[in-house]
Each structure stands twice: as C-alpha cells, then as structure tokens.
Amino acid sequence: MHRLASSLVALCLALPAAAQSVPDFQNEAFVTPYWTRVPVIEVLGRANMEVAPNRASFSVTYLETDKDSKKAMQLAVERGRLAYDTIKKTAGESARIQSSVNVTALYEQYKDKDGNRIDNERSDKIRAYEARVSLSIVVDQVSKAGAARAGALALAPENSTGLSTYLERTTDMNRAAYEAAVEDGTARAKATAEASGAVIGKLMVVQEGTGPCLGQWSSMAGSDYDYYRSAPAAMAPPSPPPPPAPVAAGMVGGRQITITQADIDTLNLPSDDKPQQISASVCMIYALGK
Template identity: 30%
Template sequence: MRRVWIGLCTLPLLAAGAEAAPPVKPVETTDRFDAAPWWMERAVLPQTGYAETEVEANRATFAARFKGTGKTASEAQRQAVAQAETLISALRQRPAEAVRVRTDFAVQAFYEQYRDKDGRQIANVRGDKIQGYDATLTLRVEVRDMAVLEPIYALVLAAAPPQVDRVAFALQPDNALRDRLRNEATRDAAARAQGAVKATGSTLGGIRLIDPSGRACRADILGRRPDANADLALTGQRVEYKGPPQMVSGPSSPPPPLYQLEARAAENAFIQTPPLYRVQVQTCVVYDLK
C-alpha cells in the first residue's frame, strides 16, 4: 500500500482486492435544538402579549379540633362528637355552594405509667396496660363565599373548640377571569407587534397562530434554555392575615344550644380580610411579515 499526499492530508490507497476498512461511526451528540415549527416556513413575527390584574381571594379554609377522653375508644369518640354536634348542625344549614364541611377522627391510647428505680416516669406500651383513649374530632371548613367567612369563623369560635387553626386563603380563578385576561393579552400582543414593525420598517401580515398558553413564542429553535410556562400564573398574596391565637378550653362544659351558639357568634365576630393575588396571563400571536 502506498500513500499519495494531497495538501496536508494523507489518504491511503488500497491495492486491488484489498478489503475496505469499516466505516467510522459518527460520535453521537445531544441535540439541544427543537425542530423549526410549521409556522416558520416563511418570515413571521412571534409576539407575546401580557395581561395582569389583582384579584381578591375566593377560598378560605381552616380547621377546628374537639377532644374527648374515655375508657374505651367509642366513649372517647362520643365525647368529642357531643362537643361538636351543635356546631356541625349549624354549619350544615348553610348552602353547600357557600360552605363545605368535612370531619375526620384520630384515636390514640394512653397507658398506665410507673417509675423506675431511678425515679424516672415511664409509660407502658403493653396492650393490657391501656388506661384509656384520647379521640380528636377535626372539623375542616372550606368557605367559598367570602361574604359569610366572618360569621362562619365566629360561629366556630363560639363553640369553644380546644384548638382552631388560622385561616388559609387561596384564589381559584374562574373562566370569566381567564377569558378576560386572555383577551387583554391578545390585544397587548397586537399593539406590541405594530410597534415592532413600525420600528423596523416592516409590514405586518395576517395572523398565523394564536396560542393562549404562550408556549409557541418560546420554541427552543435557538438552543436557549426553555422557561417554565403556565396558562395562568398566580404570584404570592399581597396581604398577609394573622389569625387569632389558638383557643384553649376544657371539654368539661356541655355544648351550648344552637340559638346560644348563634348569639355568641354575633357578639364575637372576627374581621377576616381576604388577601389580593396578582394574576398574570401570556398569549402568543404569530404574525406574517411582508
């Protein structure tokens, strides 16, 4: 075999009948680029429009806990239920679209205790040393009408549960809000596109694509790091509410009648101010360029 010099490279020349070397397998590389989308077959202008507003929270949740103690688990449960039954009856009289209530139980045994030779107090863990049971009835309240939040919260406090959680607010955007912001974002995209073509001396053509999710304008055709995107984004709440301290009261007194519970709630209303949430929407509109 002899070699022929071509520029700076040497290529081996194989004699007749010599076996050819196997082809070299190309090195595989990770492709970081997306394929060009269909709407980029000709000159286009992808433009993102933005819309933003502040909306008051429309959901409020909190929990109240009632505790009972008895020699048996069923006795402890009955005691916990007896403390909350008037309140549960009052809450169930409210419309389901305004207030929703659910309950759950937790029961735990407690054992006889003794002291060891060093005087340390130790609790038994044997089944035959169970002294009694503690039952906790958790009442979870979801308020969907902010107009009734304050009286509902006051009603729960009037029942004097041993523990009441602070109110947690949230926003569930409805379809009307989504549609309004999408329309505003589309109009904003049109205004931005008109400004872009005016600044560059181009002419805006027809619309090729409207993407309410905004992802079309983030096509990763240049190998950029893709950004997280959502159809509708909620930022942190603008107003922080701090609830009252936890109530601590013994379960010894019987629950008040319903009319007393309602009267006590009316005298002891707590102000609950729903916070504001910032809602943001992006819409992608792809225009032809002339």
C-alpha cells in the first residue's frame, strides 16, 4: 500500500510539469491579445450626421351614418375612394395607402335610476349604423406630403392626424456615417500620438460600436408635426382665368364631388422640416510608429 501511494503522488506531481512543457499557443492567442505586446493607441471614432427626413405619414377617417348598414358603408367608401384617388393624383407612386372599413351599430338609449344614459343593445333597438373608413398614408417624397394631405382634407374627414416626418435609414446613409466615424477615429489617433511626441503606425483593429471595440449602430430619428409642409406656390393664373382643372372627381351619395388644385392649395399649411440625425461609432487600435 505504501509503495502504491508513493507512485500516485509522483504521477500527480509529474503531470503539471509535463503540461507546461507543451505551449498552448491557441489559448494564449485568446488570453493575451496580440496588440497588448506592443505600444498602441486605442481611440473611439464618432460621427453624427444631419440629414433631411425621407418619409412622411398621416391618416384620415371618414364617417357616414345611415339607418341601413349597406348604405352607410357605401357612402363612407365613396368618400374614402375619392380621397385615395386625390392623394394618388397629388403624390403619385410615392404615396403608399392602407385602407380599412368597419361598421358600428348605434343603439337606442334609456336612462337608469341614476339618470345615466345606457345603450339598449338589442337587435330590435338599433337606430342607425356608423361606417368608418380609415386611410393610413406613407409618402416617401416628403416634398409631396403636404399637398397629399391637403387633398385628403378637402374631403372633410371627421378625424385626421398631423403630418409626421421621420428618417428611414438606408444602406448608403449607414455607410457614409461609418466612413465619417473611421475618419474621425484616425484624426483622434494622430492627435493622441502628437500629444505624446510619437507617430501612429499600422491600423491593427477597427470595429463598429462604442468600444472597447464592441457595440452597435445608434440613431436618433423622428419628429411629429401638427401641420404639414407647403407645396410649391401656385403661379398667378392668366387673365381671364380658365376654369380650374379637377385633380380628382367622383360620386359621393349621388352627388358629383370635384377636388381642384385650388382646394388643395387652400388647405396646404406650410411648416419647416426638422433635421434628422444618424450616428455611428468605431473602435480603432493603432500601433505606434517608430
């Protein structure tokens, strides 16, 4: 037994020595980054670019009431369809429109013992139907958004939202911000080296993010306006003025409704764009030159 225990102790003592005799270069590369073996400069390059908004959105709702459900829907859809046509004539394919329609029953009411009015929700107590057509519009040419919304307002919607302009980032925008951040990082590295009386050498590491060499894109975009931008000012008509050409026309409730450019210009209230921001950061590691 003493002889076996002595052999086990000797084996355990020998294992660490044997392990140390074989260098583990693979693990060493991860434990000790190669740029820590030489003097380096680590900087964070930043870019904050101002760009114009490239999207605008708004919505309108048209309500019609009738004792017949189908008639109420027809009236609301006619107004919604004419608004759709007007927006398309004004903004063209730059406008993307999503539409919806729903109907709500309006019931007769009675008073409870406290005097509160309560809907009598029975099928034989329906007094009318309210049809609601909603249009949600996104315009990717912001300069056309104000006129498009004015065209929708010309149909007198019961509800409407303010025009919201915002930024939808593109690949080119992201790349431009990244390149500007790299340029800023290089300038910072040179300034750091000069402050210490050295010069920068080879770029060893560059990675997008907020450091240390890790991170992701960041941006601030979006602005809601209560009003909408103006269309180009209409030129004075010649004398005598010709009859205004309709932008869109259609039947609503058996009546011919015509929307002219003058109707749109009257409702097109101007507003200024708020610049949008897109930001990027990069972590950069430079070796010191000789």
